[in-house]
Amino acid sequence: MKMKHILNYFSSVCFLVAFTLVQAQEKSTVKTNFETKTLEQTEDSIPVKKDRYGLRLGIDLFKFSRGFYDKNYKGIELTGDFRWNKKYFLAAELGNENKTTEDDRLTSTSKGSYLKVGFDYNLYENWLDMENIISIGLRYGFSTFSQELNGYKIYNPHPYWGELPLIPANQEFNGLSASWIEVVTGMKAKMFNNVFVGFSVQLKTLVTNKKPDGFDNLYIPGFNRTYNGNFGIGFNYTVSYFLPLYKKKVISK
Incomplete structure (x- = not known):
């Protein structure tokens, strides 16, 4: 039991x-x-963002349109940049210019091509899928060109009978070249799908400047006027198209 x-x-x-x-x-x-x-x-x-990487190609509308209202200028500049990482872009500009300079004492024509290469650093922190750019960058520029002295006036310290007429010269100097460094600041804003509009301002300083004998380079393609010694200023207004190649995921903190 x-x-x-x-x-x-x-x-x-x-x-x-x-x-x-x-x-x-x-x-x-x-x-x-x-x-x-x-x-x-x-x-x-957790919000997941995908940054697009690729090539952006464009044209400088300022140089392209200037030839329509300035009879002394013809030019074109093509621009491009490639996104290297989150903040840095490899950048380049390729152009051609034909500029006639009319001074008080002479007129000359400069024509040639140039190439500028360097990088841009994006200072702007985009939200979500925004791809705007506010950048500062550096370029090294090189130009090959020719100068033609069209005419000049002999200086007359006692113009009793008035100014002397312009004397035709038609003297051309070939095989000229120049190089410079420029600091670039600007911005690009995404307007439509893959279409960007932007502008930049460039501060330049000459590194080399091969001058013709008995004459000077009053205008250097890609550098602009040289009236202020070795320093120059440039400007462009661009429209460009972005070609996406691949994406990288970015997890927001």
């Missing part, structure tokens, strides 16, 4: 232990599922 009570007690304990283990397993499963779902929701709630 006593043995029967012991068996009944042991059976009850085993049942209670088994029931407790089943309940604990169910709670653990529910907890694990809840934690997994919560983790997935947390990961899904």
Whole structure:
């Protein structure tokens, strides 16, 4: 009889232990599922941004349109940049100019091509899918060109009979070249899908300047006027198109 009570007690304990283990397993499963779902929701709630990387090609509208209202100028400049990483862009400009300079004492024509290469650093922190740029950069420019002295006036310290007429010269100097460094600051704003509009201002200083004998380079293609010694100023207004090549994920903190 006593043995029967012991068996009944042991059976009850085993049942209670088994029931407790089943309940604990169910709670653990529910907890694990809840934690997994919560983790997935947390990961899904983190905003994921994809930065686009590619090549942007454009044209300087300022130089292109100037030839329509300035009879002494013809020129074109093509621009391009490639996004190297989050902040840096490799950049270049390629152009050709034909500029006639009319001074008080002489007129001359400069014509040639130039190339500028360097980089831009984007100072602007974009939100989500914005791709605007406010940048500062550096360029090294090189130009090959020719100068033509069209005519000149002989200085007359006593113009009693008036100014002397312009004397035709028609003297051309070929094989000229110049190089310079320029600091560039500007911006580009995304107007439509992959279409950007922007402008930049350049401060330049000459590094080399091969001058013709008995004459000077009054205008250097790509550098502009040299009236202020070795320093120059430039400006462009561009419209460009972005060609996306690949994307990189950026998880916002």
